Amino acid sequence: MQLHSNTLQIHSKEKLKWLTFPHFDATGKTKHCFTTKHGGVSHGIYQSLNLGFSRGDEEENVRENYQIICKAIEVDENDLVFSQQVHKDQIYHVTSQDMGKGYRLDSDIKEIDGLITNEKGIPLITFYADCVPLFFLDQVKEVVALAHAGWRGTVQKIGAKMVTVMQESYGSDMKDILIGIGPSIGSCCFEVGEEVVNEFKKAFPDEEKYLIMPRQNGKYMIDLWSANKLTLIKEGILEDNILITDLCTKCHLDHFYSHRGHHGMRGSLAAIIQLK
Structure with a gap:
């Protein structure tokens, strides 16, 4: 089936496909993407553009996949900055000293689900396979960020915390911040039980009726x-x-x-962003 979106820009180069946010593209300030499965060299359950080193795929295939996507969006894969994601709300300020951590260097960026920088030429990367990727751009102060918002990150409001960091650390003005909410599991498919619903009711007491939809089977659908x-x-x-x-x-x-x-047998998608 052909991939189609009314909100995101779909880019193709031979078999490779990736997505960008048109309002980010219009600023000319970033190189960014959200990846698809298409255009890599991995096989089996990882077919084909798997970007996760920890999924069980062959390392040389994953590295070749990075070379493919990074060449397409014109970033240097050797400069990528990884974090170890743990479904929490901690945010890390990335500098040029962090370049390559997680890809070609050992990384001390642990238990972090948000990355932010105001330095040009540093590609940030976070990983997904249903969780919500949040992209941030302050087009005036020139700050970029990524936040990994699964349901836990969503109820912990990592997006709001990232905005606060942009204001307090980089002097961002609310009106200048652009946000992209990327491909992830929709309310059509995110079925949960009472335990998760209760966390959302606590986090969103005034909005729960818009976010939580009961089903006849005793489960609920949630709109992340x-x-x-x-x-x-x-x-x-x-x-x-x-x-x-x-x-x-x-x-x-x-x-x-x-x-x-x-059913857990998969590769990893990625969000990448870099200030030009």
Whole structure:
């Protein structure tokens, strides 16, 4: 099935496919992407653009996949800065001293789900297979960031915390911050039980009726995209500055790795951003 989006820009180069946010592209300030499964060299359950070193794929294939995607978006894979994601809300300020950590150097960036920098030429990367990727750009102060927002990161409001860091550490003005909410599991497919629902009711007491949809089987569907958008708007981000994906990773198993859809037998997608 052909990949189609009404909100994101789809780029193709031979078999390789990746996505960008049009409102980020329009600024000319970043190189960025969200990857798909297409265009790599991995095989089997990792077919084909797996970017996860810890999934069991052959390391040489993963490294070749990095070379392919990074060449396409014109960043140096040797400068990529990785974090060890743990579904929390800690944010790390990346500098040029961190370049290459996790890819070609050992990394001390542990238990971190958000990366931010105001230095040009540093590609940040975070990893996904249903969780919500949040992209941030202050187009005036020139700051970029990524946040990994699974359901735990969403209820911990990592998006709002990233905006606070942008303000307090880099002097960002709310009206200048652009947000992209990337491909992830949609409310069509994110079915949860009472335990997760209770966390959302605590985190979003005023908005729960918009985010939680009961099902007849005693389970619930949760809208992670809207939860993150509401968090960001409450923090002061302009609604017009937020662009939400229309691509559910579980609905589009031909194009994305989905932890739920592939029953854990999968590769990893990635969000990458770098200041030009």
